[in-house]
Amino acid sequence: MKSLDGMKPLLMILPGLALAMFIIGYPIYDLGFTSLQEVSRFGKLLGFVGFDNFREVFSDPLFWASLNRTVIWTVTVVLSTLIISLPIALILNDDFYGRGLARVIIMLPWAVSLTMTAVVWRWALNGRAGLLNATLMNMGLIDEPIEWLAEAQLAFTVEILVGILVSIPFTTTIFLGGLSSLPRDSYEASMVDGATRWDQFRHITLPLMKPFINIAIVLNVIYVFNSLPIIWVMTEGGPANGTDILVTYLYKLAFRFGQLGEAAAISLIMFGFLLLFTIIYVALVMRGERQTDTIEEDE
């Protein structure tokens, strides 16, 4: 009887698990299968070619450059978003006059689709007709219009900034949820002990917020790593492939050049990357938690 009781929860999640495995698993199986085939541009499989698609991808300098840029893109966007979102969430968590309005303003970019945001920025950043240059010139900050998207380095920087902007609402929401669940009595107790606000932040807020920060990191990394619209709309990965990240390069390969086999290989590589990151990260977090638990028990 005991062992059956142990099996029960597993049995109960089995249907859900099977469905999830099917929904996630089938596309991955299909991708894996396609990536080992020669594929015509009309999606017809022309025969097994082993790892040729992967070999071609790995020998392509544009793939490595895109991979490199993907890492920069993901790390800078996610880190900056976290660093900016935490103070915003702290401020919005305090009770002040007009907090509702402030929250709405912060959340507003979230309500607009990514593609639309990117289109608006593309217009605003236009060299001769763009709003940003017009504003800067009216304010006397610049004399000549700046061509924001003409050169890869500046364009990529601008795209990262837009990426941060659109990631803030989601991250702030996670943090706000976390902050509202923190126990008030810890703060009251620390105040009795004479803790400053910085002490409170350092020793109460931050440690208690850890699970929320972790989930924000994992989810943001996945979203940002796979995010196509901003870069695609603003520069299409150009000029001279200078702003291509893996997902934009993949899109070009698949839907412009019709190389579905190579595109499938890159998709699989990207999936592997994210899976590996998530596993390592979650393992690190869990080990960290276990260690703190033991320390606390020792005390």
Place this chain on the structure above:
Amino acid sequence: MTPNKKTTLAVSTLALLAWSGAALAETTVDFTVAEYSSKTGPYFEEVAAAFEAENPDIDINIEVVPWDTLLQRLTTDIAGGAAPDISIIGTRWLLDFAEQGIAEPVDDYLTPEFKDTFIDTFMAPSVIDGQIMGLPVAASARAMLINKDLYAEAGATPPTTWDELYEASKKISEETDAFGFGLQGKEIETDAYFYYSLWTHGGDILKEDGTSGLDTPAALEALTLYKKMLDEGLTQPSPTNYSREDLFNLFKQGQVGAVFTFPMLIPQIQAEAPDLNYEVMEFPVATTKATYGVTDTLMMFADSDVKEEAWKFIEFAYKDEWRTKFDRGEGFLPVTKGVAAEDYYTTDKDIAGFAAGLPHAKFAPTIANWEEIADVTVRAVQKVYLDQATPESALTEAAEQINSIRGK
């Protein structure tokens, strides 16, 4: 009870109609139409209705698909075994369709008289390995537009050669607030903007032996000239931030003296900048007269079961009365001799300006992996505009990459 009776009557009438409809129209021809403008769908419905009136046993089923999703749509239809019987496609895709055995050669259907209605130049791109794989359905050629007011203000003469364009652009950039020449540097057809210069300098995209023509002296000269004009401030700065549409906007705003463009810009100018004083001219020449001809193809699917009926409709739709309506409505150049001979195409100075280049029109080669080759070219051109490479090294590198894509 009355409403019920009415309904019953209506339903039975409908059923009867449907039944009789089915009995009369024994065969259905599925026709996928690319949407050029909001006029495209209604136009083809009208042709189909007129055809069905004459041939009550054939039903033409028109489906209008936007250009952006057309290839993807046909791909899925073909993969799913639900391909149409005939479709409008971009001629640049024709080779892929032909190689995969999806396109039906039309030589056997094409009577000599029908074949003779087409202008030969536009027939050429549809010929693959000696077989005609489709019919030209729409055509446009490119030309140069100059802003006559800017030219007058700077005291420059409208150019016919690259030297003259260079001098005129210099004058305009110095004498007026505008830039002499608009240079496209990003997104769709950035490579075409370079081919304009390449062709008129006597070069070509591919050499006789099928290898890339980018490592030739003509290509080097063509790109060096663009770079020189950019460096000397004769073009707008930072071309890599200007797509085709951005460039057209500059021209509409009177900020550039000359651009290279297609006929569809004319209605835009008339609507958005009616005061703009422009003139359509042929591309400036260095050694060779040339323009870029672009065609779309009407293709028949090899898997179709109703080829005879489909062909009957095609012959009907190519009658002069219908072609005139289509070409004028969409702003295209005529692909048939009958329409080309009409007064409109010789007297309207804008259309005549674009049509003038047709005898020496060049086409994008029908070769495999064309999009990828175009992308390599765009990258080379952008590197030069961005000072990341010299014209010579960028072109040599691009030629090597193109040759390796082509397996040469």
